[in-house]
Amino acid sequence: MKLKLPTLSRRDFLAKSSLGAGLALSAPSILRAKEAGAPADDIRVGFIGCGKQHEVLFNAMVNIPGIRYVAAADIMKARVGRTFSAIKSRFGTNINRYLDVEEMLEKENLDAVFVSTPDFWHAPHTIMALEAGCDVYCEKMMSNTLEGARSMVAAMDRTGKLCQIGHQRRSNPRYRYTLEQLIQKENICGQIVNINGQWNRALSSSQDIVSKPSILPDADTLRKAGFNQGADHELSLEELRHRFLNWRFYTDLSGGPISDLGAHQIDIFNWYLGAQPTSLMASGGRSYFKDREHFDNVMCVFDYDTPQGNVRAFYQVLTTTSSGGGYYESFMGTEGTINISERGAYTKIYKESGADGTKWDELTQRGLLKKQAAGKAAGGSDAIASYESAPPDEYALPGGLSKAPHQPHIENFLAAIRGEATLTCDARHALESEAPIYWVNHAAETKETIFFTEEHLHT
Amino acid sequence: MASKEQYSNDLGLTLGMLTLRIWLGFRAILTGIEKYAGTTSRDKDVLIDGAPNAYGLTETATGKVYAFSNYNGVPATLYDKFSNEPLIPTWGLNLYDTILGPALILLGLAVLLGIAQRTSLFAMGLVYTSLTFGLILVKQDAGIAWLGIHIIMVVLALALAKYNRFAILKKW
Secondary structure (H helix, E strand, O other), X not given: OOOOOOOOOHHHHHHHHOOOOOHHHHOHHHOOOXXXXXXXXXXXXXXXXXXXXXXXXXXXXXXXXXXXXXXXXXXXXXXXXXXXXXXXXXHOOOOEEEOOHHHHHHHOOOOEEEEOOOHHHHHHHHHHHHHOOOEEEEOOOOOOOHHHHHHHHHHHHHHOOOEEEOOHHHHOHHHHHHHHHHHHHOOOOOOEEEEEXXXXXXXXXXXXXXXXXXXXXXXXXXXXXXXXXXXXXXXXXXXXXXXXXXXXXXXXXXXXXXXXXXXXXXXXXXXXXXXXXXXXXXXXXXXXOOOOOOOOEXXXXXXXXXXXXXXXXXEEEEOOOOXXXXXXXXXXXXXXXXXXXXXXXXXXXXXXXXXXXXXXHHHHHHOOOEEEEOOOOOOOOXXXXXXXXXXXXXXXXXXXXXXXXXXHHHHHHHHXXXXXXXXXXXXXHHHHHHHHHHHHHHHHHHOOOEEOOHHHHOO | OHHHHHHHHHHHHHHHHHHHHHHHHHHHHHXXXXXXXXXXXXXXXXXXXXXXXXXXXXXXXXXXXXXXXXOOXXXXXXXXXHHOOOOOOHHHHHHHHHHHHHHHHHHHHHHHHOEOHHHHHHHHHHHHHHHHHHHHHOOOHHHHHHHHHHHHHHHHHHHOHHHOOOOOEOOO
């Protein structure tokens, strides 16, 4: 077990590297070329960050062949130990454990690393790994700042290495099928006029994370790792540990709920429309969690100009209420609506009563759709006939995903490393999609409409 | 005339007893066998235009299978509730969990085939009573009533035991 603590803080890193470009001067030790002789078949993998999201990724990887687990790094010793044990018990192999990412990148001969650290470390860790010759899979949001995200794209271009961003829906067969077959090829929605997306999460899932103090890093480690940044006073150990466990609540460490939850779904808006929004309005508040830095609920409206016409997209993220259908993205067109979600249970398709029934019947017969139920009027004495539209018929996707939701995205990353595929969400495309999201909190704070320009959105 | 009427009555009661044996026997056997039931699922490619789709969309075909490894004497939801009951010791619950399935199958076979009819019916009544005891503690009134009907049928079968025919072992 290597017990060396981090020697390069994130602030130091950014200052010295000038958004990554100066890394070659500041940290030459990690600029070695990848050693030759790595096995041709197995991809040698390391982990940067061994927290909860790392576990999600690891659990999605365990059924993928051709991976050799080599090393893991995290500033929390217990977490690295947990990763060591998980790999040992599953595969019977010992990995090398590090408390220092730089040391791991220096000493290990890695083909790929998976970055699942807090958002404010994504850019530094990704750039370090790219510069060290690794292909990188980095969790979304790319960074807590637009500048950080842009520095990742620059590093990817500079090094020529692969950088996949964890918008895993982009590799999900259900999402790809819906876009390519149902929307683009069969045009079942007709003209998409509105999009509506949400992630409603209950209070019980939004509480502070707590942990046994004895296994948490000490104050010096947390300060070196930058968990004190943005604080207006010298933080106590308790405050530092709260930031370490709950970094998503702090504006200097993360983008808040719109970034944590909304980014996945607003990415789908942009991907499906093949466009970036032209403007943004937003509102948000600390309505319940009054002592948190980020808003606990945010609503926003994007406007798009697309070849098929103008589209408005509404998105809300709530951390106080789970009712209202969970999480999904709804593409609402003149002929049909597709509610798609990473959860199959939330996915539904509706045919407008005026849509061409023959066409939908043919799609059903060919196996492109499954008919679930004919439209059923709500009825009741309070129904006013002249107000009512005929109820839409309900359909479903013809099949689902029989793997963990993240597995196809990781498979795509590994296939790209082997030269068998192109990335479904490289850093540049991810940033094209993420860039508007970085402006939501600002728009909500200022209550001003943002009309996007190249300056706002460039990658 | 009287002997013919007596014969008719005897035949009716004999058939009644046989009906109860069949019902109670199959009820217990199948309940016991179901404790070994499980499901299997198999993913298969969704066909579009008659060919496997290119996206990897799958649908899951599920089936029911029986295996010793699937055995669950006391259903998991009930087991959890029983394990919190101070009047049900853990060792007793585990023992009950182990023997309930085989006991139901053996008693069901005994009643169905007519082996030691009175004894096997009484034992079956005790099993249903023991199940009722657990349900009383966890306040499942519908289940208690349902088992009460079983007890009435067992008692009725015991009352008709002297009309028992087609039995392998008539003693006891």
